[in-house]
Amino acid sequence: MAKLDIHPSVKRPDNLNILGDLTLKAGVEVGANVTFFPDVIVGEDTRILPGAVIGRPPIRAGTTNRPLATDSRTVNIGAGCVIGANSVLYCNLEIGQRVLVGDLASIREGCRLEDESVLGRGVMMMYDSQLGARSRVIDGAIITGNMLVESDVFIGPGVATVNDNEVYLKRFGLLPFSAPGPTVRRFALIGTAATLAAEVEIGMGAVVAPGAMVTKDVPPWTIVAGVPAREIGPVDAAMRLQVLRHFDMNDGAGE
Numbered sequence: 001m002a003k004l005d006i007h008p009s010v011k012r013p014d015n016l017n018i019l020g021d022l023t024l025k026a027g028v029e030v031g032a033n034v035t036f037f038p039d040v041i042v043g044e045d046t047r048i049l050p051g052a053v054i055g056r057p058p059i060r061a062g063t064t065n066r067p068l069a070t071d072s073r074t075v076n077i078g079a080g081c082v083i084g085a086n087s088v089l090y091c092n093l094e095i096g097q098r099v100l101v102g103d104l105a106s107i108r109e110g111c112r113l114e115d116e117s118v119l120g121r122g123v124m125m126m127y128d129s130q131l132g133a134r135s136r137v138i139d140g141a142i143i144t145g146n147m148l149v150e151s152d153v154f155i156g157p158g159v160a161t162v163n164d165n166e167v168y169l170k171r172f173g174l175l176p177f178s179a180p181g182p183t184v185r186r187f188a189l190i191g192t193a194a195t196l197a198a199e200v201e202i203g204m205g206a207v208v209a210p211g212a213m214v215t216k217d218v219p220p221w222t223i224v225a226g227v228p229a230r231e232i233g234p235v236d237a238a239m240r241l242q243v244l245r246h247f248d249m250n251d252g253a254g255e
Contacts, residue, residue: 002038020055025079037091043079049103051086058090058109058127084121102139114151126163129181144198147181152247155184156192156210165198185220187243205235205243 005023006012012030020038024030027045034048037055048054055075073091077083081095084103089095093107096114101107102121110128113119117131120139125131129143132151137143137159144161163181164170170177182196185203190196191210202208206218209225209232218224221235244251 031085037073037075039074039091040077041074042077043081043097045079046077046081046083048083049085049087052083053088054083055093056088056090078115090127096133108145120157126181132186144181145179148183150184150186150188152186153184153188153190155190156194158193159190159195160193161196163198182214205240207235 002018003021004018007024007026007028009026010024010028010030013032015032016030017035019036022036023041025042025044028042029047031048031050033051035053037057040055042048055073057073075089075091075093077095078097078099080098083089083101084105086103087101087105089107090109092109094112096117098116099113100118102119102123104122105119107119107125108127111125112130114131114133116134118136119125120137120141122140123137123143125143126145128145129147131137131143131149132153134151135149135153137155138157140157141155141159142161143149144163146163147161149155161182163179166175169175180199182199183201184190185201187205188202190202190208191212193210194208194212195214196202197215200214201217202214203218203220203222205221207223208214208218208229209223212225212229213227214224214229221240223232223235224230225232241251
């Protein structure tokens, strides 16, 4: 029998689908037709909008190359979050406080979202990726598996990211499976519809122009544009200084 720990102040409809152990703390609001898979913990004052699915396990049909993890399935959602309508959150997730997950977003197993981060509408965040504090991923972007996005990053609408540059052979099992995603360092900005290839690193404070195709590392505080992306100059020195001082950092940070 499921163990339910639901605070008396929780607002919930009659048509919840509860499939296992569930903790809803004080002030939580849950909309209609929400499904909770086992081992979900929801922090104080979080709102879950109608139709959301929380804690969904990954299921394979025997046709995928990536092995599925078998570790902890717990979903832990922090206080003050908003989980959008018809979003799907898989198992083994850690979501910090005051995180916004937009309608129709999908977050795969093993992800970590730090405090005050934002996933826009329809964003797909693939397995084992991390989104740093206060970072924002705008509508329709794809955060690939095994990707690291540090704090205070902006990723524009429709950005695509890749974690496999050898998919031509790997899709047939002709090479060992690996899927190293890109890394986006603090303060970087990725413009609308840009694409980041597997394993590239976008340096601190760098700017990737809209529509760019990044195939190699981008140095800190550098602007790149084009297909393939090429360096077109540094970030304006005054703007760089404003950002660093806003966060009480030394002027030479990121060198």
